Amino acid sequence: MNRSRKLPTTYYNWLTMTGAYVSSVSLMLILLFWAVNLIFDFAPNPYLGIVLFLVLPMILMLGLVLIPIGVIRTNRRIKRGEDTGRPPSLKIDFGKPSHRRAVQVVGFSSVILLFVGTIGGYQVYHYSESVAFCGTTCHEVMKPEHVAYQNSPHARVPCASCHIGGGASWWAKSKISGAYQVYAVLTNKYPTPIPTPIKNLRPAQETCEQCHWPEKYYGAQQKRYNHFKYDEQNTSWPIDLLLKTGGGDERSGQNFGIHWHMNVGNDVEYICRDEQRQEIAWVRVRERKSGRSLVYENTENPLTQEERDTLEVRTMDCMDCHNRPSHIYNSPDKAIDLALSVGRIDATLPNIKSISVEVMDKEYSTEPEAFDSIATGITNFYAVEYPEILASRQSDIEEAIATVQDVFSKNIFPEMKVRWDVYPNNLGHLTSPGCFRCHNENLVATTGQTMHTECTTCHSILSQGSGELAEMASSPEGLEFKHPEDIDEEWQETLCSECHSGIQP
Ligand code: HEC
Ligand code: HEC
Ligand code: HEC
Ligand code: HEC
Ligand code: HEC
Ligand code: HEC
Incomplete structure (x- = not known):
């Protein structure tokens, strides 16, 4: 049989043939892996992906590239008269030892090629992850x-x-x-x-829930929030909360609490007006077991028909509250409170809280610029307000400066314009609306009820304040919140985040 009739003669050179061979073998392997993947449902294994999506296609591409290179080369040789254009004999005769050896060499080297390619690709993959x-x-x-x-x-x-x-x-x-x-x-x-x-x-079910089992949340957890006031004494004002983090599953005997939203039997869906998902205008809750379904709407500013038709209905998942599980950019207020509470900044330095927060909050374009300004800002403040302290407690002030610089470098990134207020944290409600995006008086159900807004729905206060003003709860219901600064009933009528934005309120 004369094979030269099927394809142009220029195709019959070693380079093109090798390319064709390599690419067809890898194509076959890709198809094989696909079939295995479909039959045995390997989907959760990313490693199959390496072979399927990186290594084999790379080899396939290599083979495909060799084909035209061989053709072009042969064409040139024919033009230059170095080649007759007649196909080389490609008959394989297994009777001839030299042909057998050639087949062995080609076969063996293909296996090596695939093997090395796979390992190499695997390393590339591993590094890229x-x-x-x-x-x-x-x-x-x-x-x-x-x-x-x-x-x-x-x-x-x-x-x-x-x-x-x-x-x-x-x-x-x-x-x-x-x-x-x-x-x-x-x-x-x-x-x-x-x-x-x-x-x-990716949806939380496929990431967070691989490690955190949603049914596991029950009970409550105690957490201390250390605050220091913006007065001369940096008055310490710790608040101990019992956060009601239960609610994941009724099998644990407790199905009330913050993780109620994540109970597999409940669906909470919502529509928001803005990109950052801060302005929630419509919420639907469905309890599958009881069949209860309730829609809450913003009565002040209801969705228009157009918004209803165009805006996405999102099903609530872990990330709607834990949107900062890993990239936590603390506000200057919180970051400095933290440094004061562990003694990295000496809280006996007068006004150290307010000046530290102030120098952190300025607009900077680079980190070195910020570091300089933090150092001069704090030094100048003491030089003007407390010259005797600057003289007698120089090392405390230097330590404070170094700590503020360090705290800055871990939370504020001027080059990328990243700060706490760029990425609102949805977990609480102090510096951004967070839980209050839904739990507020404006979202009302057809039945007239609002989503729980009482402070004790989510936590009870075990203790608050320090010194003579300190209060300890004597019952599990906890204390009534006492705002550290006298602002009358303001804290009940205005969202905390309207005054507290991460710097001095
Ligand atoms: C690969 C496993 C893994 C994945 C995926 C994962 N986590 Fe975690 N998570 C952990 C570990 C480990 C801890 C630390 C537990 C500890 O310190 O006791 C943790 C801790 C937490 C905590 C407690 C934080 C604290 O202050 O103690 C929260 C909240 C949390 N994860 C939420 C999430 C969310 C939301 C996601 C999805 C975006 C997620 N996790 C994905 C493993 C994981
Ligand atoms: C997307 C809207 C939305 C957000 C955001 C939201 N919730 Fe809720 N929450 C709901 C709805 C809806 C209900 C149920 C109301 C009902 O029963 O009709 C609810 C109920 C609750 C309950 C009572 C659960 C029970 O067992 O009955 C708690 C506690 C709670 N939420 C805490 C929080 C906390 C804490 C946050 C912030 C970290 C938060 N919620 C954020 C929509 C939301
Ligand atoms: C309604 C808001 C909300 C949703 C939705 C939510 N959480 Fe939480 N979660 C909280 C709050 C509030 C806390 C306590 C905050 C703190 O410790 O600062 C918490 C605490 C946790 C903790 C640490 C405490 C514990 O009990 O172990 C983990 C882990 C956690 N959540 C994981 C998840 C995962 C995983 C999901 C999704 C299946 C999820 N959460 C969904 C609000 C939520
Ligand atoms: C515990 C889960 C988790 C881990 C681990 C994690 N991320 Fe994230 N990442 C998130 C979530 C959740 C968001 C916020 C998503 C949102 O708000 O839409 C996010 C957001 C981001 C963003 C967008 C900007 C921002 O700051 O929010 C970048 C970039 C990013 N992550 C990169 C990384 C890199 C790089 C690493 C490893 C060094 C990493 N992430 C590790 C969960 C995680
Ligand atoms: C829908 C649930 C919910 C309601 C209602 C609620 N809180 Fe909270 N609150 C939280 C959560 C969740 C946190 C914890 C945030 C965190 O860990 O970052 C919190 C934290 C706090 C803190 C500590 C803040 C900090 O960062 O130091 C105070 C104080 C507080 N709440 C007071 C109140 C008061 C007062 C009310 C009533 C007007 C109230 N809360 C109503 C969910 C709620
Ligand atoms: C009308 C504005 C306003 C509202 C609303 C408000 N605060 Fe404040 N808050 C202040 C002022 C002003 C201070 C005093 C700051 C200082 O000089 O120490 C303060 C101080 C605090 C402090 C101690 C110092 C600090 O900044 O860490 C805490 C904690 C606090 N507020 C929590 C809350 C919580 C929780 C809410 C919502 C339930 C709330 N505040 C609502 C204005 C407000």
């Missing part, structure tokens, strides 16, 4: 996330566990959008700050 790659390769761009992450409860959880999760298709999706991100970084086209919410973040 590592915290080092995600967090530091694009150093400047990911710095805020990487730094905040290292100071978070998830410092040992790889970026990919939350951002990618298992399964080949998510892996491929992330690499496709990743390729654009690399381009954006190389060409300086990335946005500062990086906008959130991340639209293609």
